[in-house]
Amino acid sequence: MTAIVFCALFIKVHVRALLWRMFKLKNQNQSLCTLAKWSSSMKANTLRLGLNVTFSLCCLVLALLMFWSYLFKTQQNEQVGIQLVQAAVLPNENLSWRWFGQNTEGSEQDLRVQNEAEEQLAEASINAELLGVLKAQGLATATIRINGQQEKVFAIGDELQRGVELVSVSTSRVILNERGRQVQITMRKLEDMPIQLSNQQNAAASSTAVLQGGFSLANMFDALPVQLENSATGIQLGGISEEMLSLSELQDGDIVMQVGSMSIDELMSNPAQWMSYSTETTLPVTVMRDGQETTIYVNAFSLSARILPNLTSELMQ
Secondary structure (H helix, E strand, O other): HHHHHHHHHHHHHHHHHHHHHHHHHHHHHHHHHHHHHHHHHHHHHHHHHHHHHHHHHHHHHHHHHHHHHHHHHHHHHHHHHHHHHHHHHHHOOOOEEOOOOOOOOOOOHHHHHHHHOOOOOOOOOOOOOEEEEEEEEEEEEEEEOOOOOEEEEOOOOEEEEEEEEEEEEOEEEEEEEEEEEEEEOOOOOHHHHHOOOOHHHHHHHHOEEOOOOOOOOOOEEEEEEEEEOOOOEEEEEOOOOOOHHHHOOOOOOOOEEEEEEEEEHHHHHHHHHHHHHHHOOOOOEEEEEEEEEEEEEEOOHHHHHHHHHHHHHHHOO
């Protein structure tokens, strides 16, 4: 009996041990399955994250490339615009200006050689006077008085009258196409030009020697060259418009003797200096007024901005 009980207990203990081992093995299998599933899920999440990061980096690089390209094009366009503006306003060595038939010292021989080399043409049949020429790179204009009327500024290709076209501008003459034949108008010497003075100009010029060949600029003022007591040249102003009077302290009858630090003779021999003065806002101008020298300050920038559009409109007429 004791042996049977002992055998039953032994079998019971071994059965329990076997069942416990089977239970542990089952739990281990479940853990391995769970671990495999978790590992697979982690791999998928990692792959998705990598793809998202790569796509975001590609978009960022593309946006930076587009932004840099836009900045480069904008900077290039700004540089081209600045170059164009500078090329339009800077004076150049090819600028040439003659007025009142005046020859500067040292240039008379050059003009004589040029005149000898030019082909001699017949004088134009129209009643016209050549008062002045302005030549610069890409631009040549002539100021001409026709039939004693107010002067006008003509560019190459403009018609002076019906069938009379301006075709060339040189230092001392212009060439016209007059109904199929080429003719010329030469700039006469000062002593050959008629004097035209208003009553106010006659009164103001009583103490000076009046030179010939006055002109009117863009309906803003009349100018007449005069010779001062020291043999220097001055420019007597008259017929100053109300707008000019409001923009400056100039008065009718003023004789301009000096602009900035240069005399009128120096300015006539160096026309590029006029262009540099056009940006001054407080330009000193010495004038003879009522027999006394007076220095006034002129806003040349405002005057240029007002006069140049008028001059351009005359060129377009």
